[in-house]
Every structure is written in structure tokens, then in C-alpha cells.
Amino acid sequence: MYGAGDVRVEETAEPKILQPTDAIVRIVLSCVCGSDLHAYHGSGTRSGVAAMGHEFLGVVEETGADVAAVRKGDLVVAPFVWADNTCDFCREGLHTSCRHGGSWGVGDVGGGQAEAVRVPQADGTLVKLPVGLDSELLPDLLTLSDVMCTGYHAATKGRVSTDTTVTVIGDGAVGLSAVLSAKLLGARRIILMGRHTARTDLGVEFGATDVVPERGEEGVERVKELTGGDGTHVVLECVGLTPAYDQAFGVVRAGGVVSRVGVPQYQDANVGFGRMFFRNVTLTGGVAPARAYIEELLPKVLDGTIHPGKVFDRTVSLDDVPAGYQAMNDREALKVLVRP
């Protein structure tokens, strides 16, 4: 990523083992994330040239001397931050704050939209997949890198349960994964706010009980009508823009929770007396520690309980990654799979 709208495919040096805890993974499947689009719009936190991609599964090609949990030939999936999986934060399930972890595409760690990548902390980061390269589940399993776990993080932090009603704001891949996660956690009712019919149709397939295409005040009124004027116990905000934030507080029930997983593209927002305080509304969520959820969700993918890979509606080769960004940016594609 050279800058706003400027994605290039370039030949780089083959990744090499630098630390005894490293592995090299040959990438089989990768994809483009909604958050990559923030960089594509020039609104992200990154500056300068960056290797992109933080979602991948692939085959272990080489391991450092201290790597014990995976070995050459293993098919593995990686979460969207690497982590040792042993420090106190990891043990608490907050791998995104790992004391020895970091991000893909930063420093001497490459990105996942590539042919191969160096994986630091390989024992902590990589999860072995008990399927072959010919498995039809590979796209489903790839979602454990980020999008499915991000939706699940929203629902978990929002404390979705069989006692709760839920509104999901956003019909992107994360929003749809949040619907699927709310359904998995037994939500009584799932209202999906989105206006792209192809996407909300998948949302209904994933478990949404109601679809509200209206936005802003009109959308808030519609959700209130559907909920006897109260709003829902939980709101999963899967967009990251101020109007979605405002909408979330408009549709949350008093005493409820707004759980954000859309990367916020704003700093300041209303957290005042009327908005939050008097109504005892909680604001939670954040960057999903995907690694914490993989073991829990993997069996549900393997046994077919969930098919989160349905969010992929286009596949590109590595050479066509720039076109993939463009298609997602133009909302022609929901989420783009990359097959190097």
C-alpha cells in the first residue's frame, strides 16, 4: 500500500527465519479486510509504504529451532495479530495486548497478501487445521483469522445470550459475522441494520430476524418500533464511523451495551449524561483477540454448525489484489478472497 488508492503487487525477498521462534508459512488463502480499506482511503493509522494483509492460512514451510507446536507441512491458520499465547494478557484472552506480540506488515514482519510470510512466535500464533488442502472448508477456516472472530468478539463483549435482543449495525462482512455470532450465542432477536439486499439476505440466512434498511433517525425510530420503544439489550457496531456510533446509542435499551468492532475513524464522540450516563449504557468492544476464539469456533466450522466463509463473494489472484481492493471499495464485492 503506497497511499490512498495505490495498491501494488511487488516482488520482495523471500522471508527467512530470523528468530528461533519463527516459522515461514507458504500462503494458501488470504483476503482483503474492511479495515484495509481505511488505509486505501488514506484514513487509517498507517503512513508510508506498508505490506498488507493480516488474514491467512497456509502451509508451514520451515520452523525455527524453538518451534514445537507446528512443523513443516502442517496446514495452519494465523490470527490477525501474532502473539506468544503464554503471557498474562494472552492467558486472559487478550492476545491483542500480548507482551511479545505484534502486527503483520510492520517492521521486518510481512503481510498476508503475499506468497509467503515470516510468522513470529509461531507456537503461540499458529493453529493447526485438521483438514487437507483440498478441503471445501478452507474459506470458512480463513475467517477465523479475523472476520468471524471479530464478529464473535463483538457479541462476546456485548454479553449476548439467550436473554438478549441484539441490533447489528452494518451489513459488511464483520456485521454479518456478528449476526452469525449472535445467533450462535442464542440471541432472542437479531435486527440487522443494512441496506444492501444481497448482504442482508445473507444476514437473514445467518440468523437475522429483522432487517432495517433505514439509517440515522429514521432507522432508530424503526428499531424502536420493533422493540416496543425500548431498543435492544445489545448493539453490535460493525462500521466504525460516527453516524453508526450515534445510531448505536439511539437503538440501545437502557442498561444495555454498545459493543464496537468497526475500527473507529473518529476520536471524540458523545458520552454525555443523556446519551450514556443517565441510561446506564456501557460502551465496550475493541480490536478482537482472534487467537482467543479460534479453538472455540474451529469445531463449529468443522462440523458445519457455521459457514462464515459465505461472506466471500469474489476470488482474485495475487496479481489482481489491487482490483480486489477496488471492488470492495466500490461495494461490488462484500469480501475478497486472495489465492496466491
Add this chain to the structure above:
Amino acid sequence: MYGAGDVRVEETAEPKILQPTDAIVRIVLSCVCGSDLHAYHGSGTRSGVAAMGHEFLGVVEETGADVAAVRKGDLVVAPFVWADNTCDFCREGLHTSCRHGGSWGVGDVGGGQAEAVRVPQADGTLVKLPVGLDSELLPDLLTLSDVMCTGYHAATKGRVSTDTTVTVIGDGAVGLSAVLSAKLLGARRIILMGRHTARTDLGVEFGATDVVPERGEEGVERVKELTGGDGTHVVLECVGLTPAYDQAFGVVRAGGVVSRVGVPQYQDANVGFGRMFFRNVTLTGGVAPARAYIEELLPKVLDGTIHPGKVFDRTVSLDDVPAGYQAMNDREALKVLVRP
């Protein structure tokens, strides 16, 4: 309260039963709240002339035809909002959002800084106290109206437990009650941020393990030093001003909770990527549903486990209420007891 700095004691009509669910309570003890000072500064949400006081205990003088739970002569305490204690919100413990509740000093309901008051929804609102008028525990029991329950709400919403470390921001009566509450819930460590020695001394008596008098960046650094650079799992923000909000996020550990009970005197604040989102910090708290906690805390006051009434350090008659506001405003008094 006629306006900023203008508190007057006036003769008004005796309160009367207006609804069959009403009771009239002759007030024995009342007090001045830190939040009353917002109105005293002209910064509150109220405008026009208002009857003040939302914390009181007293003797039931008369009851409406439908009142069954209390009767004439009962000594009772009232939470700082009145509520039916039967609607869905009340059953969930969110009496501040009661479908048939409301605030003292609004409309035809008087305030608690008075000789007598009409209590709507008397069965739901009032809690009978099993002590006599000569009990030395009356000031302790009065804190169940608001300040103790507000501190307890902060700690409860922050999910303080024996596994957590806690920072309390603010050495006012709410902050000290929050310290006492954190101690009651078994917090491993309680760092009190405050710089009024007489108050922080009481904080230490209530259970604070460390006192940090520094504020702003310096205070944040000091708390980080005390916690190996991480901050504490929970931060109880008991002030309500932007610097306290900012300080709270400075001292909270990644994955932790900022629980606010100081009434926010701001609307917009930083909830952005670096501040909250990347670190998975939760913002919670709000107006305390005191009624929900009275049954739980009452036995602990009666058996002497807690002495929350120690926050009162001055007593005034009704005529001297304006001087009481002044003393709290000037920080000469921590919390002022009113004996009509």
C-alpha cells in the same frame, strides 16, 4: 435553588397525598450531594427554581389507600429516584429507568432538604429500617439513599472482584464510598487518587492501599509505576469532569474497565482507537439505581461491617442549608448532614 450560588430556605405548603400509592414522610435526616453542587455552580441540567435534596430518611406520617409495605410510624430510607420496584427495569435492578418512576424536586414531588415530602410509589421506593430514631447508625443508613450505593454501583459495574486491582479517582464522598465498595468486593489493591489529606486518610481507613496525590500526566505516571507499567483492571471515576475522564483512561490496564459515577459535566470525549479501542477498554457506569443495592448493603451497615456515614463531617439545620452548600463548595466540608 434559584440559580448559581442562590439557595434559599422557604415556607411551602405541607405535602399531601395525591395518589393512592403515595406516602408522606417527615424527614429526620437529609444531606447535600456533590451533584447538588453542579446546580449550585449553574452547570447542572436544571433550570428555574427547584426544590433540592434527593437523599433522606424519615418517619412515615401518612399513606395512600394502596400503600401496603410501609405504614405510619415506620422509619424508612428513600433512594435518590423513586420507582415502583415492579416493572421490568426495576426487576433487572435498573430502578433509575423505572417505567413509573421519577426524580425528587420535579413537578409536584418535593425535595429531601425539607421538613416533609410526598413519596410517590411508596411501596416500591421506601425501605423500612429496623432501628429506632435514637440509633447511632442513622447517618450510615442515610448513605444508602445515594452516596454509598453510588460508590457500590461504580464498583459493581466495574466488576470489581478479588481478582482485580482498582484505581479510584476523586476523594469526595462518592470516591470514598467507591473505595469502601471496592474493599467490600475484595479488590486486591485500591489506589486512591486525591490530594486532600483529611479525605484520603478516611480513604485509607475505608481500604485504600495507596494514595496518589498527583494529578494529570504526573498522576498517571505514578499509578503506572505502582502497577508495573500496566495500570489497574478497574478505574472508578467519581468526579465527572474531563480531566478525571482522561486520567481514568491513562491508568486503566488493557482489557480493563472505566466505571463512571461522577455525573459527567461534558458531552464529547475521546473514545478513539488508541484511547479505548486498541486496548479493549470498556466504559461503563451511570446514574446509580440505589434502590437495587439497599437490601444488599443494609445488613452490612446494621452489623457494622461498613460505616459509610463517616463521610459526613458537618451537620446543619434546615435554616443553615445555604451555609452547608457554601461549605461543600469551598471544600471546607466533605459532605453535609441536614437535620430539619
